[in-house]
Amino acid sequence: MAEPTEVWLVVGLGNPGPSYAGHRHNIGYLVVDELARRMGSGFRAHKSGRADVVEGRFGAPGTPGPRVVLAKARSYMNEVGGPVKALATFYKVPPERVVAIHDELDIPFGTLRAKLGGGDNGHNGLKSMRSSFGTGDFHRVRAGIGRPPGRQEVADFVLSNYSTVERKELPFQVDTAADAVETLVVEGLERAQQKFNS
Numbered sequence: 565m566a567e568p569t570e571v572w573l574v575v576g577l578g579n580p581g582p583s584y585a586g587h588r589h590n591i592g593y594l595v596v597d598e599l600a601r602r603m604g605s606g607f608r609a610h611k612s613g614r615a616d617v618v619e620g621r622f623g624a625p626g627t628p629g630p631r632v633v634l635a636k637a638r639s640y641m642n643e644v645g646g647p648v649k650a651l652a653t654f655y656k657v658p659p660e661r662v663v664a665i666h667d668e669l670d671i672p673f674g675t676l677r678a679k680l681g682g683g684d685n686g687h688n689g690l691k692s693m694r695s696s697f698g699t700g701d702f703h704r705v706r707a708g709i710g711r712p713p714g715r716q717e718v719a720d721f722v723l724s725n726y727s728t729v730e731r732k733e734l735p736f737q738v739d740t741a742a743d744a745v746e747t748l749v750v751e752g753l754e755r756a757q758q759k760f761n762s
Contacts, residue, residue: 645696
C-alpha cells in the first residue's frame, strides 16, 4: 500500500498537438486525461514550461489516498525523458514511483500489462526516459495496440489513427488502463497485475 505522504508521478506518453491526438502512439495522453477527469481537474502548465500537470490524490472521496502528479510532456515522444526527469526532480519522486503509460505493439489491442522495469522494445518514449533517469526501473502500464497489418511499417502504424472498430472499443481500454494505474498506485503492482494483466 502506498503511503499517503509519498508522491507518485504518472506520465502519459504521446505527442503534443491536435494532429497527433487520435494516434495509437497517444494512448498515454488519453489515459491521463481520464484520470484527470476522475480527479475533477484540468491540466495546467507546470512552471518548468515543458509539461502540463494535474496534482491530486487517488482513492475514494474522504480517504486520503496517495498524492499523484499526472503529467503530459510538451515535447515529442523521443524527447520526453528530459521533461519527465525535471518533474521527478521537482516533486522529489524516485524512478520506482514513476508510472509511464504507453502503447505496446507486442500485446493485442484491448489488453493491458502492468510491470516494473524491462526493456524499451524500440519505444522511443521509454528509451528517452531510461536515458534521462539512468535506469529503466520505473513502472509501466502497457496498452496493447497489436502489430501492424500486412507490410505496414511500425512507425506508420503507431502514428496512425485507430480503426473504426477500435475507436468503438477505445473508451473501454482507456477506462481499464486508468483503473490499472489507480490500482497500481493505491494497492501495489502485484494487485494491479492480478486484476489487469490479461
